[in-house]
Amino acid sequence: xxFQYFVFFLSLTFLCNCTPKxxxxxxxxxxxxxxxxxxxxxVEAYFKENELYLIWRGAKNIKPIKLENNIFYVKEMNExxxxxxxxxxxxxxxxxxxxxxxSIIKYNYRKLQDQEKVPREYLKNNEFNKALEGYLLIKEKxxxxxxxxxxxxxxxxxxxLREDNTDEAINIFKINVALHPASSNVYDSLGEAxxxxxxxxxxxxxxxxxxxxxxxxxxxxxxxxxxxxKEEK
Numbered sequence: 001x002x003f004q005y006f007v008f009f010l011s012l013t014f015l016c017n018c019t020p021k022x023x024x025x026x027x028x029x030x031x032x033x034x035x036x037x038x039x040x041x042x043v044e045a046y047f048k049e050n051e052l053y054l055i056w057r058g059a060k061n062i063k064p065i066k067l068e069n070n071i072f073y074v075k076e077m078n079e080x081x082x083x084x085x086x087x088x089x090x091x092x093x094x095x096x097x098x099x100x101x102x103s104i105i106k107y108n109y110r111k112l113q114d115q116e117k118v119p120r121e122y123l124k125n126n127e128f129n130k131a132l133e134g135y136l137l138i139k140e141k142x143x144x145x146x147x148x149x150x151x152x153x154x155x156x157x158x159x160x161l162r163e164d165n166t167d168e169a170i171n172i173f174k175i176n177v178a179l180h181p182a183s184s185n186v187y188d189s190l191g192e193a194x195x196x197x198x199x200x201x202x203x204x205x206x207x208x209x210x211x212x213x214x215x216x217x218x219x220x221x222x223x224x225x226x227x228x229x230k231e232e233k
């Protein structure tokens with residue numbers, strides 16, 4: 001196994017030494033942009049001093065190793081990538097180079113238009129209505145898509161709540177409610193956010209909805225009682 005890795009990286013070194021380093025302006029203009037990695041994730045390609053870099057999953061300076069004029073090895077992905085125009089729709093794609101010879105190229109990672117965003121980006125910009133629209137479209141196509149995972153969105157909402165970004169947390173929890181209306185937990189979380197905001201009416205309302213879906217939710221019962229006692233004082 002160690003010998004195979006040695007041969008692999010030796011081959012990379014040889015290819016790098018034999019391959020022209022500089023990317024021409026036509027290639028740079030064609031490749032620069034954002035590519036849809038999955039329904040809610042983007043890979044961004046950019047150039048510094050004519051060399052390709054990627055932004056992916058929080059890493060901002062991923063430097064692929066150039067193997068050929070249009071093929072790069074990305075260590076962080078453990079994949080070879082290539083930038084091609086799909087003959088079917090004439091759009092630009094970042095594709096994974098097939099690991100087996102004669103395999104069909106899959107045009108999975110379409111280059112996004114300049115103003116096109118995924119729901120996660122709308123969330124980051126606090127454009128919650130557009131984020132919800134995007135997530136609902138994803139759910140319509142695939143209700144099991146990981147982009148609309150209830151637990152992940154809930155965790156994101158609680159992250160905002162811990163950082164005292166209460167309005168942002170409420171909006172994220174509201175998105176989760178819209179995506180998972182049969183879940184007791186999403187109403188419980190929204191109720192907690194409203195309670196932290198000081199909106200007693202909406203807090204009780206959402207805790208009550210949580211109880212309708214799960215009568216054993218002891219925390220919701222306690223918090224409703226606490227809020228009602230507070231109103232009476």
